[in-house]
Amino acid sequence: MMRRGMSTVNNQMSSTLDANTSSCVQKLRDQLRFYAVAEIAGRPFLITQNDKVIVNRLNDVKVGDVLQLDRVRELGSKDYSLVGQPYVQDAVYDIQATVLEHTKSKMIQILTTLSNKVLDSRRLALLKNVVFLLVLYHYWGRFYAKVLVGGPVRALHDFKDHLKKIIFRQMRRIPSIQAKIDAELGKTITEMEESMFSKEGDIVHHHQLPAHGMTIDQVRDSLTKLQNMECADWKGGRVSGTIYHGGSELTDLLAEAYRMFAVANPLHPEVFPGIRRMEAESVAMVLNMYNAPATGCGTMTSGGTESIVMACKTYRDMYKDLKGITDPEMVVPVTIHAAFMKAAGYFNIKLITVPVDPVTYKVDVKRMEKAITRNTIMIAGSAVNFPHGIADDIVALGQLAKKRNIGLHVDCCLGSFIMPFLEKAGFPTTPFDFRVDGVTSISCDTHKYGFAAKGSSIIMYRYPSIRKYQYFLSADWTGGIYASPSVAGSRPGALIAGCWAALMKMGEDGYLDTCQQIIGTRRKIQEGIESIPQLHVKGSPIGPVVAFGAEESMNVYDVGDKLSSRGWNISPLQNPPALHISVTLLWVNSADQFVKDLKESVQELVTNPSSGKGSTASIYGTAASIPDKSIVEDVAASFIDLLYKA
Numbered sequence: 001m002m003r004r005g006m007s008t009v010n011n012q013m014s015s016t017l018d019a020n021t022s023s024c025v026q027k028l029r030d031q032l033r034f035y036a037v038a039e040i041a042g043r044p045f046l047i048t049q050n051d052k053v054i055v056n057r058l059n060d061v062k063v064g065d066v067l068q069l070d071r072v073r074e075l076g077s078k079d080y081s082l083v084g085q086p087y088v089q090d091a092v093y094d095i096q097a098t099v100l101e102h103t104k105s106k107m108i109q110i111l112t113t114l115s116n117k118v119l120d121s122r123r124l125a126l127l128k129n130v131v132f133l134l135v136l137y138h139y140w141g142r143f144y145a146k147v148l149v150g151g152p153v154r155a156l157h158d159f160k161d162h163l164k165k166i167i168f169r170q171m172r173r174i175p176s177i178q179a180k181i182d183a184e185l186g187k188t189i190t191e192m193e194e195s196m197f198s199k200e201g202d203i204v205h206h207h208q209l210p211a212h213g214m215t216i217d218q219v220r221d222s223l224t225k226l227q228n229m230e231c232a233d234w235k236g237g238r239v240s241g242t243i244y245h246g247g248s249e250l251t252d253l254l255a256e257a258y259r260m261f262a263v264a265n266p267l268h269p270e271v272f273p274g275i276r277r278m279e280a281e282s283v284a285m286v287l288n289m290y291n292a293p294a295t296g297c298g299t300m301t302s303g304g305t306e307s308i309v310m311a312c313k314t315y316r317d318m319y320k321d322l323k324g325i326t327d328p329e330m331v332v333p334v335t336i337h338a339a340f341m342k343a344a345g346y347f348n349i350k351l352i353t354v355p356v357d358p359v360t361y362k363v364d365v366k367r368m369e370k371a372i373t374r375n376t377i378m379i380a381g382s383a384v385n386f387p388h389g390i391a392d393d394i395v396a397l398g399q400l401a402k403k404r405n406i407g408l409h410v411d412c413c414l415g416s417f418i419m420p421f422l423e424k425a426g427f428p429t430t431p432f433d434f435r436v437d438g439v440t441s442i443s444c445d446t447h448k449y450g451f452a453a454k455g456s457s458i459i460m461y462r463y464p465s466i467r468k469y470q471y472f473l474s475a476d477w478t479g480g481i482y483a484s485p486s487v488a489g490s491r492p493g494a495l496i497a498g499c500w501a502a503l504m505k506m507g508e509d510g511y512l513d514t515c516q517q518i519i520g521t522r523r524k525i526q527e528g529i530e531s532i533p534q535l536h537v538k539g540s541p542i543g544p545v546v547a548f549g550a551e552e553s554m555n556v557y558d559v560g561d562k563l564s565s566r567g568w569n570i571s572p573l574q575n576p577p578a579l580h581i582s583v584t585l586l587w588v589n590s591a592d593q594f595v596k597d598l599k600e601s602v603q604e605l606v607t608n609p610s611s612g613k614g615s616t617a618s619i620y621g622t623a624a625s626i627p628d629k630s631i632v633e634d635v636a637a638s639f640i641d642l643l644y645k646a
């Protein structure tokens with residue numbers, strides 16, 4: 001009989017429960033503790049979890065045996081009981097008893113484990129609820145962060161993109177579609193290969209070492225042929241960024257420094273003390289330029305990417321040590337350099353990108369704040385960024401970093417030797433260096449507007465207590481105690497010598513002069529762009545870069561292709577489509593021609609809108625139309641493969 005008006009159940013040895021039993025079991029599940037009246041050796045025992053009972057001696061059991069109790073007359077709790085006729089269905093419970101000892105009399109002692117199925121189901125239900133709530137919390141957190149950080153429009157857009165991606169991925173699995181995509185990819189790769197190899201002319205290919213070493217003159221001759229393969233007119237100032245040339249006299253000096261220190265390696269300062277001095281002095285000079293406090297310090301690296309990657313690793317290790325953060329996150333503007341994405345991938349740091357204001361193109365600081373969690377180790381801003389040449393609001397970012405007690409890295413890789421001279425050169429500027437409270441690290445590329453040879457950059461920190469987390473130290477390596485400041489082990493001392501030589505040769509007045517020339521040229525180009533009604537400049541650039549988009553009726557990539565056909569090599573941007581020019585010293589004499597060509601190109605497109613189709617429009621147009629960017633990444637990987645095709 002069931003107490004409290006519950007019905008009785010039949011003792012059917014069936015795994016399925018009838019409706020009454022089910023409803024009764026459901027009620028029992030909601031209770032906390034249970035008892036059972038179970039028959040052991042023919043006698044009923046009232047047992048609860050972990051009870052010890054003494055029963056008549058059982059034949060054939062040993063101490064430690066586990067017995068399944070399958071004759072249960074009643075199952076119950078504080079409020080309900082389920083009474084069998086005579087037994088409760090065994091599908092409902094699972095009761096085990098362990099033989100503890102054989103007593104001297106005819107009795108044995110057993111320990112009951114009342115892990116009946118009622119209990120298990122109740123625990124399972126609880127577990128299910130907890131898991132469900134956790135999953136809900138996880139996805140709600142992600143959705144909430146997306147809406148809060150990216151705004152509802154971006155969140156919806158991302159969601160649609162995500163759906164499209166899933167559908168596209170599934171479709172890609174269909175053999176006929178995969179075959180079509182493979183065929184298209186194959187065509188693209190062949191085109192890329194033809195384009196790459198056609199520029200090489202009839203140069204001799206070498207796939208193995210020459211059996212006998214060549215003479216110096218023969219090698220020199222080959223080098224000249226290889227040099228003559230350069231096809232873009234970079235000397236004429238037709239290439240955006242890329243070549244940061246400080247004049248041929250400086251290049252000769254860099255080559256001389258290279259020759260003098262060709263074998264030097266700063267990993268061995270005891271052998272090359274001069275290299276140690278030049279590296280330390282180069283770091284000190286740049287720290288001074290960026291108004292570092294007396295505690296300021298830094299190291300040299302191989303370039304902007306390594307400086308940024310090192311800063312991210314530094315904050316990761318520092319906050320793991322200081323705050324115990326094991327799932328680090330960094331919050332950066334969507335316009336930050338790809339080096340941060342690389343660092344996030346290398347060091348397993350979650351990267352959260354925050355949109356920029358659609359008018360100023362500066363990062364939205366309020367949204368940045370919303371994206372910060374207790375796992376955030378750092379935020380970052382640029383002065384200036386690569387795509388649009390815009391400086392983020394570093395003061396606001398500094399306040400945020402201080403308030404949340406996290407690192408703030410300012411990427412001045414591109415702003416390098418322009419930003420620190422803007423004020424003196426009489427141009428508008430914005431706070432960006434160590435004078436801004438909250439800035440904890442800055443990267444500055446000596447190999448860009450510092451005019452050093454490629455392969456040098458400086459990463460700076462406010463305190464040595466931050467910098468120490470950048471170091472790699474191994475006290476017990478078989479090869480000896482090992483300590484190195486950055487990714488590379490051995491490093492080219494010759495490049496350090498060249499960097500030091502460039503800084504010394506240029507001096508403050510030299511950089512002030514180049515800043516005036518470069519910013520003057522950027523302004524001239526910007527005015528030219530602004531005078532073309534179909535184009536618009538992105539934000540208000542203050543550095544050497546200017547980016548522009550086109551009105552809706554014109555594809556800006558067509559403008560890029562028109563310029564390409566006139567010998568200009570400028571960079572395409574995406575999201576939204578735009579083109580940019582990183583003005584170098586070489587553009588000082590070509591800016592007027594550029595503006596003229598730009599005006600004519602736009603006019604040609606107005607007259608004949610379909611006349612601009614070229615590779616930029618085709619590559620970026622196709623890329624934009626593919627929801628699954630892994631295809632674009634496949635093409636990019638094939639491109640890198642091609643770079644290593646001898």
Ligand SMILES: Cc1ncc(COP(=O)(O)O)c(C=O)c1O
Nearest residue numbers: 303304305337384385386413414
């Ligand atoms: C703003 C910014 N940061 C970082 C980098 C990365 O520098 P690098 O190419 O020397 O690694 C660049 C390169 O253009 C840049 O423009």
